[in-house]
Amino acid sequence: MSEEARARDNLVATGKSLFDRGLTFGSTGNLSLRLDDGSWLMTPTNASLGALDPARLSKLDPEGRHVGGDAPTKEAFLHVEMYRQRCDARAVVHLHSTHSVAVSVLADIDPADVLPPITAYYVMRVGTLPLVPYYPPGDPALAGAVSALASRHHAVLLANHGPVVAGTSLEAATHATEELEETARLFLLLRGQAIRTLTPDQVAELRRRFG
Incomplete structure (x- = not known):
């Protein structure tokens, strides 16, 4: 089986898993993979992640031009900007997962780092999570806002919208993305309670050990 065929099957299986577990719904959310030649596979526009067809996945060339399959998600630029700013990125996940979106609409969160370090795995897998100001879905101006943060953060939270990881x-x-969603759920459950987050020294030690 070719690299591209494996990548197509992987995208379809991942989309179904996310959909079946309630992390996405309807035709929301989109996934992408970067192939070895620099081209990308993406989920198509208006497609349910629970019912993807590997043969109809969108293909974009290294310049971001649509070259095969169905039309790509209208949020393809979010993926392209993350890849352009992060040379090590081989995949991007964007969901409208319920608890992450709920946190993104709160008025009193820190836009520089939305969620506190509640658990070690959140620090290890997400790190800091900046909030991107609100733009309408598909607005090209959102690309610049994501690009400005992506070189320093592999995960961002779009205000009133959802995470891009x-x-x-x-x-x-x-x-x-799953760790982010679970931490958002814990954060909402604990609001109003006195909580004990990881200390700055504990966070620094995790970053020293795990990067």
């Missing part, structure tokens, strides 16, 4: 593999990007 890059990873060195589709598995890594998916695991980080």
